[in-house]
Amino acid sequence: MTDHDLEPKVRRLLESHWDDARGYCVPNPTTYPHLWLWDSCFHAIIWAHLGDDRALRELDATLAGQLPSGLVPHMRYGGRRADSWLGPLEHTSSITQPPMFGHAAKVLSSRGFVPSSATLDRARRGLDWLWRTRRTDDGLMYVVHPWEAGNDHSPRWDDFGAPGRTPADYSRPARTAWNKARVHDITFDSDGGALWSTSFVVCPAAFNAYVAFNLAELADLLDDRELADRADQLSEAIDSLLWDEDEQLWSDLPVVGGGPSVRLPTSDGVMPALVTQDRSKALASLRQLDDPDRFGAPYGPANVARGNPAYDPQTYWRGPAWPPLNYLFWLAARRWELDGAAQTLAVRSVDGALQSGWAEYWNPENGAGLGAAPQTWTGLVIALHDPMILAQGIGHASPVKE
Structure with missing residues (x-):
């Protein structure tokens, strides 16, 4: 498929989910009728690749719910308050999500959509909050709820006291109920932001990589030495403590709760290839994405190693392929100049998007759509086939040491 063929399909997808009054796309009008932090950052990136200035509105909307402390909530409610188990605040949730706004700001700027100084200040304050509030003594970032990490039903967290402690016993309804109940274990700041939990505190490899990556991307955009130093420090901590x-x-x-399941082989364990300076670690992990004995599958990387007992290609976060993960793996492969691997990721991701009907995620074995469909973040495949990004150095914010 050519870029010309793909662009109108992606444009129709986003425009059909656009809420002009609120200035953002809803991921799916029925299943996801609110704004989600990293979804909207990805939407902004897609709009930018389409050459549409709604990219700026989407990024502004993402950061508009920022709390006085600096936390950027994982949700802004779309016209009505969501259920009380999302926290004590009226208009937003009280937890956060992967801070993809640093990368989004860099992509938008590279394509001529320069965020306002106010928006860039919000982005920096959001990363400042994480650095100030969510670091362990060892220098890693922690989350206080599964929803903060993005992969909220990861089998890596089966040992955190949820029903379904083993892959064979996993139940999505039971895990969802457990996740909802965990909000009541969170301690909140005076402005409603989540600080700590008595039942779930963990330093996920992927979340740490996302923070380091966005620190580096925003540092590059702003020429900010402090942010760059923080990105380097976090990358070093990831390599020394999580490899x-x-x-x-x-x-x-794990910090509070957890057990051996945190070592289960999921594709999230590849994400630090976005930021590591260790070439051998980066290549060893990235090569597993195309290895059929690990994550390699016909429609993009499986989220769980295919030979592991936890692998279920049909079940939420237990094996399916995910468009935003594929996009980030593609950036990591490009960073390490694995052009063939990046091209394979691009082709399989586009095939998966089309075969699944632009689904939220899909079965990596046959491309069957899963979750909400259509889902806006699946439009990220436009970026994987956009030649302009190849000339802009996106994903190369951290220099690679040979």
Whole structure:
């Protein structure tokens, strides 16, 4: 498929979910009728690749719910308050999500959509909050709820006291109920922002990589030495504390709760390839994305190693391929000049998007759509086939040491 063929399909997808009054796309009008932090950052990136200035409105809307402390909530409610288990605030949730706004700001700027100084200030304050509030003594970032990490039903967290402690016992309704109940274990700041939990605190490899990546991207855009230093410090902590030599992946580190499941081989363990300075670690992890004995599948990387007992290609976060993860893996592959791997990711991601009907996620074995469909973030495949990004250095904010 050519870019010309793909662009109108992606444009129709986003425009059909656009809420002009609120200035953002709803991921899916029925299943996801609100604004989600990293969804809207990805929407902004898609709009930018379409050459549409709604990219700026989407990024502004993403950061508009920022709390006085600096936390950027994972949700802004679309016209009505969501259920009380999302926290004590009236208009937003009280937890956060992967801070993809640093990368989004850089992509938008590279394509001529320069965010306002106010928006860039909000982005920096959001990263400041994470650095100030969510670091362990060892220098890693932690989350206080599964929803903060993005992969909220990860089998890496089966040992955190949820029903379904083993892959064979997993139940999505039971895990969802457990996740909702965990909000009541959170301690909140005076402005409603989540600070700590008595039942779930973990340093996920992927979330740490997302923070380091966005620190580096915003540092590059702003020429901000402090942010760049923070990105380097976090990358070094990830390598020294989370690398699993046996799996050749980065693992998660439990702080409150958890157990051996944090080492389960999921594709999240590849994400630090976005920021590591260790070429051998990056290549060892990235090569697993195309290895059929690990994550390699016909329609993009499976989220769980295909030979692991936890692997279920049909079940939420237990094996399916995810468009935003594919996009980030593609950036990591490009960063390490794995052009063939990046091209394979691009082709399989486009095939998956089309075969699934632009689904939220899909079965990596056959491309069957899963979750909400159509889902706006699946339009990210336009970026994987956009030649302009190849000339802009997106994804190369952290220099690679040979």
